[in-house]
Structures are given as C-alpha cells and as structure tokens.
Amino acid sequence: MYSTLSFADEISNEMYATGTRGLNCCIQCATCSAACPAVDFMDHTPRRLIGMINAGMREEVLNSNTYWVCASCYACSERCPKEIKPSELMYVLKRYSIWKNRYRSDMVGPEFSRRFVRTIMRNGKSYEPGYAPAFIFEGGVQGMLREMQFGMKLLAKGRIPLVPSRIKRLDNFRRMLSRIVPLEGIE
Amino acid sequence: MKRYAYFPGCSAETVSASYHLSTVETGAKLGIEFQEIEDWNCCGATPYTNVDELLANTLCARNLAIAERTGLDVVAPCNACFKNLHHANEQLRADADLAEHLNYALEADDLHYGGTTQVHHLIHVFVRDIGFEAIRKKVTHPLKGLKVAAYYGCQLVRPDRGDGFDPAGPTYFEDLLRAIGAEAVPFPYRLRCCGASLMIGQRRAALAMVRDLLRGAAQAKADVVATACPLCQLNLEAYQQDVNREFGTSYELPVLYFTQLMGLAMGIGPKKLGIGTELVSAKPVLDCVARKPAAVAAAAAPTAKVG
Numbered sequence: 001m002y003s004t005l006s007f008a009d010e011i012s013n014e015m016y017a018t019g020t021r022g023l024n025c026c027i028q029c030a031t032c033s034a035a036c037p038a039v040d041f042m043d044h045t046p047r048r049l050i051g052m053i054n055a056g057m058r059e060e061v062l063n064s065n066t067y068w069v070c071a072s073c074y075a076c077s078e079r080c081p082k083e084i085k086p087s088e089l090m091y092v093l094k095r096y097s098i099w100k101n102r103y104r105s106d107m108v109g110p111e112f113s114r115r116f117v118r119t120i121m122r123n124g125k126s127y128e129p130g131y132a133p134a135f136i137f138e139g140g141v142q143g144m145l146r147e148m149q150f151g152m153k154l155l156a157k158g159r160i161p162l163v164p165s166r167i168k169r170l171d172n173f174r175r176m177l178s179r180i181v182p183l184e185g186i187e
Numbered sequence: 188m189k190r191y192a193y194f195p196g197c198s199a200e201t202v203s204a205s206y207h208l209s210t211v212e213t214g215a216k217l218g219i220e221f222q223e224i225e226d227w228n229c230c231g232a233t234p235y236t237n238v239d240e241l242l243a244n245t246l247c248a249r250n251l252a253i254a255e256r257t258g259l260d261v262v263a264p265c266n267a268c269f270k271n272l273h274h275a276n277e278q279l280r281a282d283a284d285l286a287e288h289l290n291y292a293l294e295a296d297d298l299h300y301g302g303t304t305q306v307h308h309l310i311h312v313f314v315r316d317i318g319f320e321a322i323r324k325k326v327t328h329p330l331k332g333l334k335v336a337a338y339y340g341c342q343l344v345r346p347d348r349g350d351g352f353d354p355a356g357p358t359y360f361e362d363l364l365r366a367i368g369a370e371a372v373p374f375p376y377r378l379r380c381c382g383a384s385l386m387i388g389q390r391r392a393a394l395a396m397v398r399d400l401l402r403g404a405a406q407a408k409a410d411v412v413a414t415a416c417p418l419c420q421l422n423l424e425a426y427q428q429d430v431n432r433e434f435g436t437s438y439e440l441p442v443l444y445f446t447q448l449m450g451l452a453m454g455i456g457p458k459k460l461g462i463g464t465e466l467v468s469a470k471p472v473l474d475c476v477a478r479k480p481a482a483v484a485a486a487a488a489p490t491a492k493v494g
Contacts, residue, residue, distance in 0.1 A: 041392035073341035073380030108388030116234035126197035
C-alpha cells in the first residue's frame with residue numbers, strides 16, 4: 001500500500017527541490033509577516049499561510065491571494081530565525097497553482113507571467129506593450145485605457161519602442177528552450 | 188582600463204535607456220569599458236521563476252556561457268537581472284546535474300558553460316573595483332548642497348550573497364553619494380521594496396509601497412532619490428502621478444540613477460546622461476549643478492591665496 005503525499009509534504013518537497021528548508025520547522029513566530037512590505041494587501045499573512053499549509057488546508061491556501069501579492073523582495077527570507085525562505089515558498093506556490101491551474105480567478109499574476117514567458121520565447125527579449133492586455137483583467141477597459149495613456153507618456157519621452165527588439169540567434173534560442181520544455185506546451 | 192562583460196537588460200533598450208547611457212559615460216571617465224555581451228537575452232525577470240525554475244535558469248545560463256568566452260566578469264546594472272544571473276550562476280556551480288542538463292540545452296546554440304564567470308552589480312563595481320578615492324578624483328562639479336535619498340531597493344542587497352556586502356546595514360550607496368559631494372539624507376526605507384512587478388496585477392499594493400517610499404524621502408527632505416535599478420526608477424518616478432491621484436498626495440520628487448548623478452558631478456552634460464526623459468522633471472538637480480562651478484571657484488579662491 002502506498003500512502004498518498006499530503007499537501008504539506010508536496011509543498012515542502014518543492015521547497016527542498018529549490019534547495020531550501022521545508023515548512024515543518026516553522027515556529028510560527030511571524031517574523032516573516034512583520035518583515036513583509038506588502039502584508040497589508042494579503043488575505044493571509046505569510047505566517048498564517050505556512051500554518052495553513054502545515055494544517056493541510058489546500059483549498060484555502062490555493063484560494064489565497066498571498067503568494068501573488070509577494071513582490072519577491074526577500075525581506076522575510078533574510079530574517080527567518082529557522083532559515084525557511086518564505087520568498088521561495090511564494091514562488092513554489094505560484095508554480096504549483098499554475099501547474100494545477102488552481103488559483104483565484106481575479107489574479108492577474110498567472111496570465112501576466114504566461115504572457116511574459118511567451119514574449120521571451122518569441123523574441124528573446126522583453127517588450128512591455130505586449131503585456132498590456134493583462135491589465136484588462138484587473139481594471140477592465142478603463143484600466144487598460146489608463147495603462148495606454150501611461151504608455152503614451154513614456155512613448156513621448158522615447159522610453160518605449162514601437163517594435164519589439166529581437167535577439168539574433170532566435171532559432172537556436174528556441175531550440176535551446178525546447179530541450180527543457182516542449183514549446184507547444186507554453187506558447 | 189578595466190573591462191567587463193556588460194549585461195544591459197531589456198529595459199536598457201526601453202524605459203531605462205538613460206541608465207544605460209549614463210553607465211557607459213561615467214564608466215569611460217573612470218577607465219571602465221563595458222563590453223556588451225554578444226546577442227544577450229532576457230534574464231527571465233520574476234515571471235519565468237513563477238512558471239518554471241529550470242527555464243529561468245536556462246535563460247541566464249545562455250548569457251553566462253556567452254560571457255564566459257570573453258573571460259570577463261559579468262556586470263548587470265539592474266537589481267533583478269543581477270539577482271537572476273547571480274542566483275543561476277550559484278546553482279549551476281553547486282549542482283553538476285543541473286549544469287549537465289542546461290549544457291545539453293545550450294548545445295543548441297553551440298554554447299557550453301564551465302562555471303567560471305563571476306556576476307556583479309554595477310554599483311558594486313564602482314564602489315569596490317574602482318573605489319571612492321578614484322571617483323572623488325574625477326569630480327569636477329561636486330553636488331554640494333544636494334540632498335539625496337540613497338535607495339538600494341531589495342534584490343541588490345537580498346538575498347545575502349556572502350560577498351562582503353552587508354544585506355542588513357549597507358552604507359556604500361551613501362558613501363558613494365558623499366564621494367561626489369552630495370549629502371546623503373537618512374532614509375529609513377532605503378532597503379524596502381518598490382513593489383516591483385506588482386504594478387501589474389496588484390496595483391493598489393504597489394502604489395501604496397511607492398507612496399511609503401516617497402513619503403520617507405520627502406520627510407528626509409531629499410531633493411532627489413538615487414536608484415540603482417530600472418524597475419525602482421520606473422515605479423517611483425513614472426507612477427508618481429498615479430500615487431498622487433490614488434492617495435491625494437502631491438509628490439514631485441525627481442528620481443535619478445546614481446550613474447546620472449555621478450556623471451553630473453564629473454562634468455558630463457545632462458543630455459549625454461539621458462537627463463530630460465523623466466516624467467518628473469530633474470530640474471532641481473540640474474539647478475544645483477549649474478550653480479556649482481562659480482561656487483566651487485569662490486570656495487577655492489581664498490584657499491589658494493592662503494596657500
């Protein structure tokens with residue numbers, strides 16, 4: 001008989017895979033929450049989220065906005081007395097939720113991340129105007145218009161190019177990435 | 188002449204062209220040649236790590252492998268590019284299996300990475316490899332009386348890379364500003380995050396984070412915020428009007444790259460440093476520099492007589 005892996009085990013295993021400690025040694029001291037500059041905008045603090053993972057509350061964790069509100073500033077990881085790296089945990093949860101296609105529907109992060117990845121796959125470099133449609137999820141048409149106005153201001157100052165920049169050896173670049181993941185899966 | 192393999196990063200071609208220009212100009216004054224990494228690609232920013240860690244490392248490995256052929260150390264001016272390239276480099280060096288896997292991918296572009304490249308942030312090159320004394324010697328227009336908030340941002344200092352740069356209480360940015368004659372004001376939020384890519388997707392959170400930074404700099408009576416990262420600059424400067432609209436504030440605080448301030452202090456023309464492309468005018472800073480030659484001459488004259 002094989003026992004199935006618990007949610008807490010799954011997440012901790014992903015943490016180990018990134019070379020960091022698992023969550024089972026968390027002492028719930030809340031140093032991570034105190035260090036976080038974005039904590040006011042999270043529905044669960046990082047400390048509570050770790051507690052929820054350890055308690056197996058999979059649905060509640062995946063429905064949380066906490067990991068998409070993380071800006072990856074590493075303030076928590078620098079201070080955790082148990083050397084857990086909560087900023088890596090947030091990356092793990094982002095990847096986990098994208099794999100499982102299970103995240104809050106009002107989160108822009110997954111769509112923006114996918115768009116970004118596709119843009120780089122096609123050009124080798126980033127191109128900001130290509131991400132504009134991601135805004136429509138957040139601010140509706142109004143939000144998109146606001147971003148277009150903002151873009152025009154930068155354009156007037158010569159800070160946004162009209163056409164995307166591309167790397168020279170794009171074919172090789174794409175073959176390189178396809179040796180890691182099948183491009184059809186992402187594009 | 189010191190040479191580096193220079194990784195400009197995508198924003199150097201778009202929103203932060205002024206950082207790129209001022210880096211090359213000030214570098215030339217200090218005898219640094221930034222040799223652009225041939226056919227470099229995006230570092231992956233944060234979205235690649237959100238989607239697939241292995242892919243993120245592959246993007247960085249290609250840049251490291253191309254740079255390795257030149258035998259030069261890599262320099263990145265952007266906090267996020269620096270963090271990604273440095274992180275991937277550490278992982279590749281520590282994990283032979285990962286290196287083998289990524290080298291199989293790199294073969295598609297006739298590349299191989301042997302793990303010998305070092306990665307540095309631009310500001311670390313200036314303060315460690317060039318040094319404050321050499322910088323001081325090149326200053327012709329000291330920024331006397333200019334109050335500057337040194338804003339490190341997050342990924343420049345964190346995670347701790349064990350490279351001698353203190354992640355909790357660094358002072359090199361302030362020291363650099365003093366070396367060019369400016370006054371570094373106490374700025375408690377200097378290591379706090381600018382919100383980074385939260386501006387897309389978590390706009391209110393990002394605007395609030397920027398507001399806190401602007402408030403801290405304004406309370407410290409800063410004339411200008413100095414940054415070492417394109418995303419910090421974009422969020423603090425280009426979104427300043429949005430912050431004002433959202434929170435009913437009226438901040439009008441210029442945000443310049445430290446290389447632009449260095450360039451001004453070394454007598455390089457504002458245009459050559461990309462000044463004039465800001466959404467918040469840098470005029471207060473330029474006025475301070477314009478006053479300088481006369482003031483410096485007046486201050487120097489009595490000393491000359493005494494001598």
